[in-house]
Amino acid sequence: MEISKTFFVTGGAGFIGSAVVRHLIKDTTHKVINVDKLTYAGNLSSVADIVDSDRYHFEHADICDSIAMADLFKKHQPDVVMHLAAESHVDRSINGPGDFIQTNIVGTYTLLEAARTYWSSLATDKKTEFRFHHISTDEVYGDLHGTDELFTETTPYAPSSPYSASKAGSDHLVRAWLRTYGMPTVVTNCSNNYGPYHFPEKLIPLMILNALAGKPLPVYGDGKQVRDWLFVEDHARALVCVATQGEVGETYNIGGHNEKKNIEVVNTLCTLLEELAPNKPPGINQYTDLIRYVTDRPGHDLRYAIDASKIQRELGWVPEETFETGLRKTVKWYLENPSWWQAILDGSYQQAKKA
Numbered sequence: 278m279e280i281s282k283t284f285f286v287t288g289g290a291g292f293i294g295s296a297v298v299r300h301l302i303k304d305t306t307h308k309v310i311n312v313d314k315l316t317y318a319g320n321l322s323s324v325a326d327i328v329d330s331d332r333y334h335f336e337h338a339d340i341c342d343s344i345a346m347a348d349l350f351k352k353h354q355p356d357v358v359m360h361l362a363a364e365s366h367v368d369r370s371i372n373g374p375g376d377f378i379q380t381n382i383v384g385t386y387t388l389l390e391a392a393r394t395y396w397s398s399l400a401t402d403k404k405t406e407f408r409f410h411h412i413s414t415d416e417v418y419g420d421l422h423g424t425d426e427l428f429t430e431t432t433p434y435a436p437s438s439p440y441s442a443s444k445a446g447s448d449h450l451v452r453a454w455l456r457t458y459g460m461p462t463v464v465t466n467c468s469n470n471y472g473p474y475h476f477p478e479k480l481i482p483l484m485i486l487n488a489l490a491g492k493p494l495p496v497y498g499d500g501k502q503v504r505d506w507l508f509v510e511d512h513a514r515a516l517v518c519v520a521t522q523g524e525v526g527e528t529y530n531i532g533g534h535n536e537k538k539n540i541e542v543v544n545t546l547c548t549l550l551e552e553l554a555p556n557k558p559p560g561i562n563q564y565t566d567l568i569r570y571v572t573d574r575p576g577h578d579l580r581y582a583i584d585a586s587k588i589q590r591e592l593g594w595v596p597e598e599t600f601e602t603g604l605r606k607t608v609k610w611y612l613e614n615p616s617w618w619q620a621i622l623d624g625s626y627q628q629a630k631k632a
């Protein structure tokens with residue numbers, strides 16, 4: 278029987294964090310403290326399924342607030358920190374990098390210091406078992422130009438955007454807190470996630486919702502940028518596996534073995550929508566007619582692809598979904614849950630948060 282632990286999940290109201298919270302509550306016996314500032318990307322309706330569990334508790338707090346973080350560590354005495362809170366959208370980081378530096382670098386530093394003060398006060402066995410798991414991205418490695426190269430855990434860092442540079446900085450801080458202070462840390466770097474509860478500014482939900490509304494499907498540049506797609510629930514299982522079984526000081530790359538060009542993703546979505554949502558908006562013959570090529574993102578990385586063999590070999594994790602099964606589930610979820618995304622699109626969710 279698994280011994281139950283208390284997990285302190287930052288960013289648990291976000292896309293990946295909410296999948297981690299739902300997985301921990303539904304599939305394990307662990308307790309969850311969800312610590313989230315509820316920025317535009319945080320949405321508590323993404324955890325509505327599990328909110329009544331007595332193993333779940335929400336704390337509305339900013340990871341940059343050192344006093345709040347110290348209080349929360351003292352109050353909840355976590356065994357494991359899974360740190361996902363971040364500003365996560367590359368385009369927003371290009372238009373305004375300040376929040377990315379603040380939350381991703383200063384916030385990670387603030388959280389590390391609160392964790393270290395708490396960890397230093399623990400008895401020896403609890404201290405040894407404590408884990409600080411930083412959830413990061415494969416974008417820290419920059420991009421690949423060959424067709425068969427893969428990112429491994431030893432690929433040098435070469436971030437291109439303010440977002441990926443801020444995540445690279447936070448990865449370095451986390452590793453330094455192990456090397457310098459001995460606090461037990463692990464890091465994971467993963468590829469592009471997709472799935473239910475994804476904020477509609479990201480490629481896959483944007484394309485689904487624009488297509489359903491008969492709006493243009495904007496594709497950057499020539500659409501030939503390659504991304505390695507990972508179904509978010511596969512990612513959540515991988516993360517909990519690393520947080521509970523990963524070796525201290527190790528890095529694990531997590532990928533879905535699904536390299537696709539952006540334009541292929543958009544075409545596949547259009548094909549799925551033809552089947553699952555055949556009643557198109559007036560004047561639209563085929564969803565693909567809505568595709569529009571737009572000016573490329575500055576500094577746009579060409580190709581990301583992950584070698585995820587270490588996590589498979591050492592921890593036995595493999596993704597359960599193929600791109601085809603995961604994408605079908607995703608499109609169906611958006612078709613069956615309009616209330617979740619309509620509240621975001623019409624602004625009523627933001628107004629409810631301010632109330």
Ligand SMILES: NC(=O)c1ccc[n+]([C@@H]2O[C@H](COP(=O)([O-])OP(=O)(O)OC[C@H]3O[C@@H](n4cnc5c(N)ncnc54)[C@H](O)[C@@H]3O)[C@@H](O)[C@H]2O)c1
Pocket residue numbers: 287288289290291292293294312313314315316317318319320338339340341360361362363364365366380384412413414415444466467468469470471476
């Ligand atoms: N989405 C991806 O494809 C992807 C890929 C690789 C790595 N990651 C990493 O995974 C993590 C989660 O990504 P996501 O896509 O779920 O992001 P998201 O933008 O959907 O969610 C981020 C969450 O963090 C919260 N948050 C932001 N600033 C905060 C602060 N200062 N204090 C407390 N909470 C704050 C937000 O309210 C939100 O709930 C991030 O660290 C991201 O860098 C994401």
